[in-house]
Amino acid sequence: MENFTFENPTKLIFGKGTISRLATEIAPEKRIMVCYGGGSAKRNGVYQQVKDALKDHFSIEFWGIEPNPDYDTVMKAVALARQNDIDYLVAVGGGSVIDATKFIAHAIPYDGEDPWQLAIHNELITRSTPLAVVLTLPATGSEMNHRGVLSRRRTKEKVSFITPFSFPRFSILDPEVTYTLPRKQLSNGIVDSFMHIMEQYMTTTGNSVLMDRWAEGALLSLIEIGPKVLEHPTDYDTMANFMLCTTMALNGFVGMGVPQDWATHRIGYELTILYGLDHAETLAVVFPALLTILKEQKKEKLAQYAERVWHIQDGNTDQKADKAIEKTVTFFRQMGLRTRMSEYGIPAEAVDIIYQRLKKSGAVYGEKKNVDAEMARAIFAQSL
Template sequence: MENFEFYNPVRVVFGKGSHKEVGQKLAGHAKHVLLLNTGSSYLTTSGLLPDIKQSLTAQGIAFTELTGIVANPHFDKVEEGINLVKQNHIDFLLAVGGGSVIDTAKGIAGGANYTGDVWQDLYEGNVEITSALPLAVVLTIPASGSEVSNPSVITNTEIDHKRTFVSPLMYPQFSIIDPEIFYTLPKKQIAYGIADTTTHIFERYFTQTKHTELIDGLCESAMRTIMQIAPKVLADPTDYDAWSQIGLSATMAHNDVLGMGRQQNWDSHEIEHEVSGLYNIPHGAGMSVIMPAWMTYVYKANPDMFVQFAVNVMGVSLNARDENAVALEGITRLKKFYTNVLGIPTNLRGLGVPDQSQFEKMAKGAVRYQDGQDNTLGQFKPEHWQDVVNIYKLAF
C-alpha cells in the first residue's frame, strides 16, 4: 500500500424527499443562487424544480437560472454562467442535474473569480486557482460521481477539445441524493450511468500497487452489487431499494474511498474523452467500449490482477485454465454485461464512429502530444500515442 492523504469534504444528504430541504441547507449561506439545470420539461412536470424553487423562496433566497446544458457540456455555458454570476452578484451555485450540469457548475465556480484565460489556463493548462464560489448539488442521475468529486470535464466545441480542470476548492459543499428522483430516467440513461459507475471503480481497481486487499475487496463488492442490482432498476425504474444501491454505489465509486493507498490509472477516461468530445457520444456509452479494449491491451502487464477480477467479480472458475484464458474470459463476461444486460454496444462502430481516420488525432490528443513531445498516459501500463491508436483499433 502507498502513503496517502484522504480528503473529501462533501456532506451527502441521502433519502426520500431530501431535495425539499435544499433551501434550509442554504439558509444563512446564500443570498442569490445560480440555479443550473438542463431545462428539460420533466424537471418541471415531475415537480422537482418547482419543489426546489419553492424551498429557496421560502428561505428568502433569490435565484437566477442557467439552462440548456447538454451532455458533454460545452465551455460556452461555463462562460455564460460566469457572466451571470458577475452581472447578478451571485454568491452560490446550485446544480440540479447529473455530471454535465455539475461539471458546468464547477467550471463556473472555479472560473468566476479568475482574471486570466479560463479555458487556456485552467482546462488546457494547470494553473491553480486561489478561490472559488461555493456550490451544492441536487442529483438527478447517479453516474458520474461528480456530486462528491472536484473535477470539471468540459468540451470546447470550437476546437473539439474535451479537457479536465481540477481544484480542491471545487468540491460541492453538500449533495442531495433522493433515489425517487431517478424513477423517470430513460433506460438508455440508466444504462449509460451504470456503465460509467463501473469504470470509475475500474480506474482505481486495476493497479500495480501491492498489498491492497482491503480496498480490492471494497471495489469488488461494489462491482458485484452494481451487476446484481442493474437488472432490477432496468426492469422496474420505480424500485426505490434497488435505486438506493445504485445511487450509493455511484457515489462511493467516485468519492475516492476506493482509491486510497493505491496508484490510480485514469487513462481510459482520457482516451474516451477524445471520442465523446469529437463524436458527441454519451460518456458512459463510450466508456463501455474503451474500457474492455483497454483491458485487453494491458492485462499482461499484471495478469494476476485481471485473474482476480475475473474470479472475484465475474465468477470465472480457475479450474485448469491458464491465467491468460481466465483473464480474457473475465473481460468477455464484462462485455456481455454491457451488451446483454445494459444494452450498450461494445464497439465504436455501434456508437456511430464511421471509420478509423481520426484515431491518430484522438490518440495524440489523449496523451497531449505536441510538437514531437512523446508523452505517455496511464500508470498501469504507460501508453504512448501509438498504443492509444491500438486501443482504439481494438475498440473499433
C-alpha cells in the first residue's frame, strides 16, 4: 500500500426534509449568496425550500451557472458577492453549480490581478469563503470532495482544480429532489459515478485488499441500482441508494493508498471542449477504448473485476479481461449512453485534431503516465 493522507471534513446531511437544516447550520449573522443554475430549482420546488429555510438570514441569489461552468460567468458572481459583502455561499444544483461556487469561494478573497491563476496554480488558494451545498443532481461527487472543474470557452481550456479549501462545510442530500430529473441526467449520473470508482480501481492488483472490496462494492451497487433508477425514479429508497453511491464514488473513501488512473477523464475533456458531449458521454466513449488499448497493462485487474463484479469465472485472464470490457460497454448502453464517437456524429478527423492538441500541450496521463498524445490517438481511433 502507498503512504497516504486522508481528510474529508464535509458534514453530510442526508434524507427526507433536510433542506430546512440550512436555517440552523449557517450562523444567523452570515451574509449569504445562493448560487443556482438555469432554473430547474424553481420547477422542482427546491428553490422555495431554500428560500423558506433562509428566511431569517440575509441572502442574495446568483442565477445562470451553465453546464461546464465558464470562467466569465463565475467572475460575474464574484463581483456580485464582493459588492454585497458576502461571507457564506450556498450552491444549489449539481456538479457544475457546485464546482463554480467552489471557484467563486476562492476568488472572492483573492487579491491577485488574474483570478484564473487560481485554477491553474492551486497553491495560490490559501483562504476561501465558506460554502455549503444543496445537491439536486447526483453525479459528480463534488458535494463531498475538494475537486472542481472550470472551463474557459474564450480560450478553449478546461481545467481541474484541487485544494482542501474546496471541501463544502456541509452538504444536504434529500433524495426526493431527484424525482423530477430528466432521464438523461440520471443515465449520466450513473455512468459518471461508475467511472469515478473505475478511475481509482482499474489499475493494478494487490494494492489494498479493502479499497478493492469497497470499489467493487460500489460498482456492484451501481449495477444493481442503475436499471431501477431509470425505471422507478420516484422510488425513495432507489434514489437514496443512488444518491449515496454517487457521493461515495468520489470523496476519497475508495482511494486510500492506491494508485489512480484518470486518463479517461482527462482525454475525455477534449470531446466536451471540441464537440460538446456531456461529461458522462465522453467517459462512455473513451473508457472501453482505453481498456482495449491498455489491456496488457491492466489485464490482471480486469480479470479481478470480471470475477468479482461480473461473476465471470470461466476462461483465462485474457478472456476474462475481454468479457469484462464487453460487460462494461453493455452496462453503459443499458444506462442509455452511446459508446462510440461516430454515434455522436463526431467525424474521423477528430482523432487527429485531438492528437494535435494533446501533442501541443505535452501532457501525459494515466496510472503509469504513458497515455500521451500518441496513445490517446490510438484510443480515439479505437472509439470511432
